[in-house]
Amino acid sequence: MQLEVNGEPKEIEAGATVRALLTSIGLGETLVAVERNGIIVPRKDHATTPLADGDRLEVVHFVGGG
Amino acid sequence: MDELRIGDITLASRLFVGTGKYRDMEQTRAAIEASGAQVVTVAVRRVDLAKKDAELGRYLIEKKYTILPNTAGCFDVETTLRTARLAREMLGTPLLKLEVLGDEETLFPDVPATLEAAKILVKEGFVVLPYTTDDPITARKLEDLGCAAVMPLAAPIGSGLGIRNPYNLEIILTRAKVPVIVDAGVGTASDAAIAMEMGCHGVLMNTAIAGAKDPVLMASAMRKAVEAGREAYRAGRIPRKLFATASSPLAGVIGSKQ
Numbered sequence: 001m002q003l004e005v006n007g008e009p010k011e012i013e014a015g016a017t018v019r020a021l022l023t024s025i026g027l028g029e030t031l032v033a034v035e036r037n038g039i040i041v042p043r044k045d046h047a048t049t050p051l052a053d054g055d056r057l058e059v060v061h062f063v064g065g066g
Numbered sequence: 067m068d069e070l071r072i073g074d075i076t077l078a079s080r081l082f083v084g085t086g087k088y089r090d091m092e093q094t095r096a097a098i099e100a101s102g103a104q105v106v107t108v109a110v111r112r113v114d115l116a117k118k119d120a121e122l123g124r125y126l127i128e129k130k131y132t133i134l135p136n137t138a139g140c141f142d143v144e145t146t147l148r149t150a151r152l153a154r155e156m157l158g159t160p161l162l163k164l165e166v167l168g169d170e171e172t173l174f175p176d177v178p179a180t181l182e183a184a185k186i187l188v189k190e191g192f193v194v195l196p197y198t199t200d201d202p203i204t205a206r207k208l209e210d211l212g213c214a215a216v217m218p219l220a221a222p223i224g225s226g227l228g229i230r231n232p233y234n235l236e237i238i239l240t241r242a243k244v245p246v247i248v249d250a251g252v253g254t255a256s257d258a259a260i261a262m263e264m265g266c267h268g269v270l271m272n273t274a275i276a277g278a279k280d281p282v283l284m285a286s287a288m289r290k291a292v293e294a295g296r297e298a299y300r301a302g303r304i305p306r307k308l309f310a311t312a313s314s315p316l317a318g319v320i321g322s323k324q
Contacts, residue, residue, distance in 0.1 A: 038148070040152060062123035065109025066224075
Protein backbone atom coordinates (compact mmCIF):
# COMPACT_ATOMS: atom_id res chain seq x y z
CA MET A 1 0.00 0.00 0.00
CA GLN A 2 0.99 3.59 -0.53
CA LEU A 3 1.59 6.04 2.33
CA GLU A 4 2.77 9.60 2.57
CA VAL A 5 5.48 9.97 5.22
CA ASN A 6 6.72 13.48 5.98
CA GLY A 7 5.44 14.61 2.64
CA GLU A 8 7.22 11.84 0.70
CA PRO A 9 5.59 8.79 -0.91
CA LYS A 10 6.36 5.50 0.86
CA GLU A 11 5.42 1.98 -0.16
CA ILE A 12 4.85 -0.63 2.55
CA GLU A 13 3.22 -4.07 2.69
CA ALA A 14 -0.52 -4.15 3.37
CA GLY A 15 -1.50 -4.41 7.02
CA ALA A 16 1.75 -2.93 8.36
CA THR A 17 1.51 -1.20 11.72
CA VAL A 18 2.98 2.13 12.79
CA ARG A 19 5.72 0.18 14.56
CA ALA A 20 6.52 -1.75 11.37
CA LEU A 21 6.75 1.50 9.41
CA LEU A 22 9.14 3.02 11.95
CA THR A 23 11.30 -0.08 11.89
CA SER A 24 11.34 -0.14 8.11
CA ILE A 25 12.66 3.42 7.97
CA GLY A 26 15.27 2.75 10.65
CA LEU A 27 13.55 4.57 13.50
CA GLY A 28 12.62 1.59 15.63
CA GLU A 29 14.51 2.73 18.71
CA THR A 30 14.46 6.48 18.16
CA LEU A 31 12.61 9.10 20.16
CA VAL A 32 9.96 10.16 17.69
CA ALA A 33 6.29 11.06 17.72
CA VAL A 34 3.87 9.99 15.05
CA GLU A 35 0.79 11.71 13.73
CA ARG A 36 -1.50 9.74 11.44
CA ASN A 37 -3.92 11.76 9.32
CA GLY A 38 -3.62 14.64 11.77
CA ILE A 39 -4.13 12.57 14.93
CA ILE A 40 -1.34 11.44 17.24
CA VAL A 41 -0.75 7.72 17.61
CA PRO A 42 0.50 7.26 21.19
CA ARG A 43 3.72 5.28 21.49
CA LYS A 44 1.97 2.46 23.35
CA ASP A 45 -0.30 1.97 20.34
CA HIS A 46 2.41 1.91 17.66
CA ALA A 47 2.58 -1.88 17.56
CA THR A 48 -1.18 -2.36 17.39
CA THR A 49 -2.21 0.42 15.02
CA PRO A 50 -2.52 -0.82 11.44
CA LEU A 51 -1.94 1.64 8.64
CA ALA A 52 -4.26 2.03 5.68
CA ASP A 53 -3.59 2.84 2.05
CA GLY A 54 -3.35 6.59 1.53
CA ASP A 55 -2.51 7.40 5.18
CA ARG A 56 -0.59 10.62 5.71
CA LEU A 57 2.01 10.35 8.45
CA GLU A 58 4.16 12.89 10.20
CA VAL A 59 7.16 11.51 12.04
CA VAL A 60 8.90 14.14 14.14
CA HIS A 61 11.79 14.40 16.56
CA PHE A 62 13.59 17.11 18.50
CA VAL A 63 16.11 19.30 16.74
CA GLY A 64 18.14 22.27 17.93
CA GLY A 65 15.99 25.34 18.44
CA GLY A 66 15.54 28.41 20.60
CA MET B 67 17.80 29.01 48.33
CA ASP B 68 16.77 31.46 45.67
CA GLU B 69 14.90 29.15 43.35
CA LEU B 70 12.56 29.75 40.49
CA ARG B 71 9.30 27.84 40.39
CA ILE B 72 7.43 27.36 37.15
CA GLY B 73 4.43 25.06 37.28
CA ASP B 74 5.72 22.22 39.42
CA ILE B 75 9.38 22.51 38.47
CA THR B 76 11.94 24.19 40.70
CA LEU B 77 15.06 25.65 39.16
CA ALA B 78 18.34 26.87 40.61
CA SER B 79 19.44 28.35 37.27
CA ARG B 80 17.50 31.25 35.81
CA LEU B 81 19.16 31.01 32.44
CA PHE B 82 17.22 29.10 29.79
CA VAL B 83 19.14 28.26 26.65
CA GLY B 84 18.27 27.19 23.15
CA THR B 85 20.01 24.45 21.23
CA GLY B 86 19.81 25.87 17.71
CA LYS B 87 22.47 27.30 15.41
CA TYR B 88 25.49 25.55 16.91
CA ARG B 89 28.24 24.25 14.65
CA ASP B 90 27.71 20.66 15.71
CA MET B 91 26.51 18.48 18.52
CA GLU B 92 29.79 18.74 20.39
CA GLN B 93 29.59 22.53 20.51
CA THR B 94 25.94 22.32 21.56
CA ARG B 95 26.87 20.06 24.44
CA ALA B 96 29.79 22.21 25.57
CA ALA B 97 27.82 25.45 25.41
CA ILE B 98 24.74 24.30 27.27
CA GLU B 99 26.96 22.77 29.91
CA ALA B 100 28.95 26.01 30.31
CA SER B 101 25.70 27.98 30.61
CA GLY B 102 24.71 26.03 33.70
CA ALA B 103 21.14 26.05 32.39
CA GLN B 104 18.74 23.37 33.57
CA VAL B 105 16.06 24.16 31.03
CA VAL B 106 16.93 23.84 27.36
CA THR B 107 14.65 24.55 24.45
CA VAL B 108 14.30 22.37 21.40
CA ALA B 109 12.25 22.50 18.23
CA VAL B 110 9.98 19.79 16.83
CA ARG B 111 10.63 18.92 13.21
CA ARG B 112 10.03 16.17 10.69
CA VAL B 113 12.66 13.45 10.84
CA ASP B 114 14.86 13.70 7.77
CA LEU B 115 14.31 10.19 6.49
CA ALA B 116 17.68 10.28 4.72
CA LYS B 117 19.63 11.20 7.89
CA LYS B 118 17.55 10.08 10.85
CA ASP B 119 19.80 11.93 13.23
CA ALA B 120 18.08 11.98 16.60
CA GLU B 121 21.06 12.55 18.82
CA LEU B 122 19.87 15.72 20.52
CA GLY B 123 16.74 14.49 22.29
CA ARG B 124 18.52 11.38 23.50
CA TYR B 125 21.45 13.36 24.85
CA LEU B 126 19.28 15.90 26.69
CA ILE B 127 17.20 13.20 28.33
CA GLU B 128 20.29 11.24 29.32
CA LYS B 129 21.82 14.35 30.92
CA LYS B 130 18.55 15.07 32.75
CA TYR B 131 18.00 18.51 31.31
CA THR B 132 14.48 19.83 31.55
CA ILE B 133 13.43 19.89 27.93
CA LEU B 134 11.28 22.81 26.89
CA PRO B 135 9.95 22.08 23.41
CA ASN B 136 8.91 25.07 21.38
CA THR B 137 6.41 25.64 18.63
CA ALA B 138 8.84 27.83 16.72
CA GLY B 139 8.17 28.06 13.02
CA CYS B 140 4.40 27.86 13.49
CA PHE B 141 2.44 30.68 11.94
CA ASP B 142 -1.10 29.47 12.65
CA VAL B 143 -2.99 28.05 15.60
CA GLU B 144 -3.66 24.63 14.04
CA THR B 145 0.01 23.86 13.27
CA THR B 146 0.96 25.16 16.70
CA LEU B 147 -1.48 22.85 18.47
CA ARG B 148 -0.36 19.82 16.45
CA THR B 149 3.30 20.60 17.15
CA ALA B 150 2.62 21.02 20.86
CA ARG B 151 0.79 17.70 21.07
CA LEU B 152 3.58 15.89 19.21
CA ALA B 153 6.13 17.35 21.61
CA ARG B 154 4.15 16.16 24.60
CA GLU B 155 3.76 12.73 23.08
CA MET B 156 7.54 12.48 22.72
CA LEU B 157 8.44 13.82 26.14
CA GLY B 158 5.56 12.69 28.25
CA THR B 159 5.68 16.07 30.05
CA PRO B 160 3.42 19.05 29.46
CA LEU B 161 6.02 21.84 29.46
CA LEU B 162 5.74 23.99 26.34
CA LYS B 163 7.26 27.16 24.97
CA LEU B 164 4.36 28.52 22.97
CA GLU B 165 5.31 30.51 19.89
CA VAL B 166 2.89 31.57 17.20
CA LEU B 167 4.75 33.82 14.83
CA GLY B 168 3.29 36.71 12.92
CA ASP B 169 5.71 37.07 10.03
CA GLU B 170 9.07 35.81 8.89
CA GLU B 171 10.83 39.12 8.76
CA THR B 172 10.21 40.29 12.32
CA LEU B 173 9.37 36.96 13.96
CA PHE B 174 7.14 38.98 16.25
CA PRO B 175 4.40 36.91 17.84
CA ASP B 176 0.91 36.85 16.39
CA VAL B 177 -0.73 37.96 19.60
CA PRO B 178 -4.39 37.02 18.91
CA ALA B 179 -3.26 33.60 17.66
CA THR B 180 -0.98 33.17 20.68
CA LEU B 181 -3.88 33.93 23.03
CA GLU B 182 -6.16 31.52 21.18
CA ALA B 183 -3.58 28.72 21.23
CA ALA B 184 -2.71 29.37 24.89
CA LYS B 185 -6.36 29.03 25.88
CA ILE B 186 -6.68 25.64 24.19
CA LEU B 187 -3.33 24.28 25.36
CA VAL B 188 -3.88 25.29 28.99
CA LYS B 189 -7.22 23.46 28.86
CA GLU B 190 -5.42 20.41 27.47
CA GLY B 191 -3.14 20.42 30.50
CA PHE B 192 -0.02 21.96 29.01
CA VAL B 193 2.25 24.08 31.19
CA VAL B 194 2.36 26.98 28.77
CA LEU B 195 5.24 29.45 28.64
CA PRO B 196 4.25 31.86 25.89
CA TYR B 197 6.63 33.98 23.83
CA THR B 198 4.91 37.33 23.59
CA THR B 199 5.39 41.02 22.90
CA ASP B 200 6.34 43.39 25.70
CA ASP B 201 2.73 44.56 25.87
CA PRO B 202 1.49 44.52 29.47
CA ILE B 203 -2.12 43.89 28.47
CA THR B 204 -1.20 40.79 26.47
CA ALA B 205 0.96 39.59 29.35
CA ARG B 206 -1.98 39.98 31.71
CA LYS B 207 -4.34 38.17 29.37
CA LEU B 208 -1.91 35.26 29.01
CA GLU B 209 -1.62 35.06 32.77
CA ASP B 210 -5.41 35.15 33.13
CA LEU B 211 -5.66 32.26 30.68
CA GLY B 212 -3.54 30.17 33.03
CA CYS B 213 -0.08 30.38 31.48
CA ALA B 214 2.64 29.31 33.92
CA ALA B 215 4.88 32.24 32.97
CA VAL B 216 5.01 35.04 30.44
CA MET B 217 7.98 35.47 28.13
CA PRO B 218 8.08 38.92 26.61
CA LEU B 219 10.66 39.66 23.95
CA ALA B 220 13.32 42.25 24.73
CA ALA B 221 13.97 42.77 21.02
CA PRO B 222 13.35 40.70 17.88
CA ILE B 223 14.55 37.09 17.94
CA GLY B 224 18.22 36.84 17.06
CA SER B 225 18.60 40.64 16.78
CA GLY B 226 20.94 41.11 19.74
CA LEU B 227 19.48 44.57 20.30
CA GLY B 228 19.07 44.12 24.06
CA ILE B 229 16.30 45.44 26.30
CA ARG B 230 14.60 47.91 24.02
CA ASN B 231 11.68 48.86 26.18
CA PRO B 232 12.60 48.51 29.85
CA TYR B 233 9.57 50.53 30.91
CA ASN B 234 7.08 48.12 29.39
CA LEU B 235 8.98 45.25 30.99
CA GLU B 236 8.82 47.06 34.30
CA ILE B 237 5.06 47.45 34.02
CA ILE B 238 4.73 43.74 33.25
CA LEU B 239 7.00 42.88 36.19
CA THR B 240 5.10 45.12 38.59
CA ARG B 241 1.79 43.44 37.86
CA ALA B 242 2.57 39.83 36.93
CA LYS B 243 1.89 37.09 39.44
CA VAL B 244 3.63 34.47 37.31
CA PRO B 245 7.34 34.43 36.48
CA VAL B 246 8.43 36.85 33.75
CA ILE B 247 11.16 35.47 31.53
CA VAL B 248 12.77 37.65 28.90
CA ASP B 249 12.75 35.65 25.72
CA ALA B 250 14.64 36.94 22.69
CA GLY B 251 16.71 39.98 21.90
CA VAL B 252 19.61 39.60 24.31
CA GLY B 253 22.93 40.34 22.59
CA THR B 254 25.57 40.16 25.28
CA ALA B 255 26.09 39.56 28.98
CA SER B 256 25.12 43.06 30.12
CA ASP B 257 21.71 42.72 28.44
CA ALA B 258 21.02 39.61 30.48
CA ALA B 259 22.26 41.29 33.65
CA ILE B 260 20.01 44.30 33.05
CA ALA B 261 16.97 42.08 32.61
CA MET B 262 17.75 40.29 35.85
CA GLU B 263 18.54 43.50 37.75
CA MET B 264 15.11 44.78 36.76
CA GLY B 265 13.59 41.80 38.51
CA CYS B 266 12.91 39.46 35.61
CA HIS B 267 12.73 35.92 36.88
CA GLY B 268 14.79 34.44 34.10
CA VAL B 269 16.24 34.97 30.65
CA LEU B 270 15.94 32.70 27.64
CA MET B 271 18.42 32.99 24.81
CA ASN B 272 19.88 31.09 21.91
CA THR B 273 21.54 33.25 19.25
CA ALA B 274 23.44 35.43 21.73
CA ILE B 275 25.35 32.31 22.75
CA ALA B 276 25.35 30.19 19.59
CA GLY B 277 26.19 33.14 17.35
CA ALA B 278 29.12 34.41 19.44
CA LYS B 279 32.65 33.89 18.13
CA ASP B 280 33.27 31.60 21.07
CA PRO B 281 29.88 30.18 22.07
CA VAL B 282 31.18 28.20 25.04
CA LEU B 283 32.86 31.26 26.55
CA MET B 284 29.74 33.35 25.93
CA ALA B 285 27.63 30.67 27.61
CA SER B 286 29.82 31.01 30.67
CA ALA B 287 29.54 34.81 30.53
CA MET B 288 25.75 34.57 30.34
CA ARG B 289 25.66 32.27 33.33
CA LYS B 290 27.58 34.82 35.39
CA ALA B 291 25.55 37.75 34.06
CA VAL B 292 22.26 36.13 35.01
CA GLU B 293 23.58 35.22 38.44
CA ALA B 294 25.10 38.67 38.99
CA GLY B 295 21.96 40.44 37.80
CA ARG B 296 19.80 38.33 40.06
CA GLU B 297 22.01 38.94 43.08
CA ALA B 298 22.06 42.68 42.40
CA TYR B 299 18.27 42.69 42.18
CA ARG B 300 17.97 40.87 45.47
CA ALA B 301 20.61 43.08 47.08
CA GLY B 302 18.67 46.22 46.10
CA ARG B 303 20.56 48.82 44.15
CA ILE B 304 21.22 52.36 45.43
CA PRO B 305 19.03 55.14 44.11
CA ARG B 306 20.36 57.21 41.23
CA LYS B 307 21.37 60.73 42.33
CA LEU B 308 22.50 63.65 40.26
CA PHE B 309 25.27 64.79 42.60
CA ALA B 310 28.14 63.02 44.30
CA THR B 311 28.13 61.44 47.74
CA ALA B 312 31.63 60.94 49.09
CA SER B 313 32.69 57.46 50.02
CA SER B 314 35.59 58.61 52.19
CA PRO B 315 35.04 60.84 55.25
CA LEU B 316 35.37 64.53 54.38
CA ALA B 317 36.56 65.37 57.93
CA GLY B 318 40.12 64.81 59.12
CA VAL B 319 41.91 65.44 55.86
CA ILE B 320 45.54 66.48 56.62
CA GLY B 321 46.34 70.18 56.61
CA SER B 322 42.75 71.17 57.38
CA LYS B 323 42.08 73.76 60.12
CA GLN B 324 40.38 71.39 62.56
